[in-house]
Amino acid sequence: MFEKNTSEQTAVSIRHLSKSFDGVEVLRDVDLEVREGDVVTILGSSGSGKSTLLRCINWLEQPDRGSIHIGGQRIGVNDAGRPMPVRELAKVRARTGMVFQSFNLWPHLNVLHNITEAPIHVLGKSKAEAEAHARELLEKVGMSPKADAYPNTLSGGQKQRVAIARALAMQPEVMLFDEPTSALDPELVGEVLAVIKDLSAEGYTMIVVTHEMAFSRAVSDKVVFLDKGLIIEQADPETFFTNPSTERVRKFLEREES
Amino acid sequence: MNASAWHMLLEGAWTTVWISGISIAIGVTAGLILALIRIARIPVVDQVLVLYISLARATPLVTLALFIFLSAPTFGINLDRNVAGILALTLNTTAFNAEIWRSAFRNFSREQREAAMANGMTPWVTFRRIMLPQMMITSLPGLINEMSFLIKGSPAIAVIGIVDLTRVTNRISAVTYEPLPPILVACVLYMAAIGCLVWLQRIAERRANRLAV
Ligand SMILES: Nc1ncnc2c1ncn2[C@@H]1O[C@H](COP(=O)(O)OP(=O)(O)OP(=O)(O)O)[C@@H](O)[C@H]1O
Ligand SMILES: [Mg+2]
Numbered sequence: 001m002f003e004k005n006t007s008e009q010t011a012v013s014i015r016h017l018s019k020s021f022d023g024v025e026v027l028r029d030v031d032l033e034v035r036e037g038d039v040v041t042i043l044g045s046s047g048s049g050k051s052t053l054l055r056c057i058n059w060l061e062q063p064d065r066g067s068i069h070i071g072g073q074r075i076g077v078n079d080a081g082r083p084m085p086v087r088e089l090a091k092v093r094a095r096t097g098m099v100f101q102s103f104n105l106w107p108h109l110n111v112l113h114n115i116t117e118a119p120i121h122v123l124g125k126s127k128a129e130a131e132a133h134a135r136e137l138l139e140k141v142g143m144s145p146k147a148d149a150y151p152n153t154l155s156g157g158q159k160q161r162v163a164i165a166r167a168l169a170m171q172p173e174v175m176l177f178d179e180p181t182s183a184l185d186p187e188l189v190g191e192v193l194a195v196i197k198d199l200s201a202e203g204y205t206m207i208v209v210t211h212e213m214a215f216s217r218a219v220s221d222k223v224v225f226l227d228k229g230l231i232i233e234q235a236d237p238e239t240f241f242t243n244p245s246t247e248r249v250r251k252f253l254e255r256e257e258s
Numbered sequence: 259m260n261a262s263a264w265h266m267l268l269e270g271a272w273t274t275v276w277i278s279g280i281s282i283a284i285g286v287t288a289g290l291i292l293a294l295i296r297i298a299r300i301p302v303v304d305q306v307l308v309l310y311i312s313l314a315r316a317t318p319l320v321t322l323a324l325f326i327f328l329s330a331p332t333f334g335i336n337l338d339r340n341v342a343g344i345l346a347l348t349l350n351t352t353a354f355n356a357e358i359w360r361s362a363f364r365n366f367s368r369e370q371r372e373a374a375m376a377n378g379m380t381p382w383v384t385f386r387r388i389m390l391p392q393m394m395i396t397s398l399p400g401l402i403n404e405m406s407f408l409i410k411g412s413p414a415i416a417v418i419g420i421v422d423l424t425r426v427t428n429r430i431s432a433v434t435y436e437p438l439p440p441i442l443v444a445c446v447l448y449m450a451a452i453g454c455l456v457w458l459q460r461i462a463e464r465r466a467n468r469l470a471v
Contacts, residue, residue, distance in 0.1 A: 058375075086381055090379060094377070100369065106370055107392070108392050118379060163373075
């Protein structure tokens, strides 16, 4: 981990983030810094606000208070303090890539076109350029033979690897993963985690919500624990897993081990 | 039936085909546009559209055709009967198509839309590239159903003097005193037209299977 090239540039900066659903506070004054090249995993029990936090980062949810900057650019709110116009918002969103628990591939497009769709119609790349890049990414996630297949013919693990390639095709500055292996059969979890590990080795900046403890410990630069919308612990994985400072985390880890 | 009877019959068939075809083409497109306007929920405009849709769905085609044809002159418009016929069929079918499109839009997967947004697509690009191609496939059974209703309802335009496939059988038998042969041929032609639509629907269904993830 020490030989990894971690510069001191901030990739994502979250300040005083709060969000309620129907009067219930789901995120409470969350602060989080993610440096370029870092892998941050977010842990916490069900309903603690992990997905909501991730979805605020690319403005799929609109926070009630606080600010989020991606590579120094504020998302969702423009310089005048007004809600961003949709085109501008889309541009900032494109600086992040998201991988969903349920893959969310577009079923009317084959694997190759799922990956080239946004680069062509958002970034304005040529078809040839987008396809060449897509084939490189398919190679990276081990899905080259399935370039012409339609999503409904793939296994969950294969779909998720295509979804990862699709997000990477936009060359995002940060990748957001929301429980990327939770919908998978146990025997397919490994192939997806292996891809994410490769990405971390290549220096991608990533924020990963996960229930896979061994994976979190192996891949993280920082582990964040959410409890009822509060970040109650933030530490390097060694400290977090062997010597957590709160009773809540200690209990959580005991339960996960059993 | 002699050659001239056949000739008349085919002319009637052609009238039905082109008038229905134009009405279907306009009706499908206009239905989509109305559905999108309704989804935008613009005040007043929305209420006007709701009123139009319920009126158009409740009015019999014959009545609508007569109303359009007879009321046009009072507005100082000199309507060609074919135009009036197309207008009646289109006003009727658009109302039904708008509801079909709207339900396809509302039922569209939120997850897929979120994936599009997360990939930096604007709402317009999301609609054009992700939603519309799938909405066309999922709406097609409903739209085709509506197309065959339109074709089967099209004899209503005879009331304003258009000689369509049904009306022409009357004219032929007035000369030949044999009503059955032309009516039989007309039935076969209607069935052929509906058959084409059903065949299209089969192809659509095969493509729709792919969408079931
Ligand atoms: N769109 C919404 N409307 C209303 N309540 C919501 C919405 N999204 C999330 N919530 C609520 O907010 C809380 C936090 O949800 P969130 O999905 O962020 O939790 P999570 O930590 O991701 O849980 P899990 O591990 O089950 O995915 C939950 O109580 C949930 O019911
Ligand atoms: Mg979640």
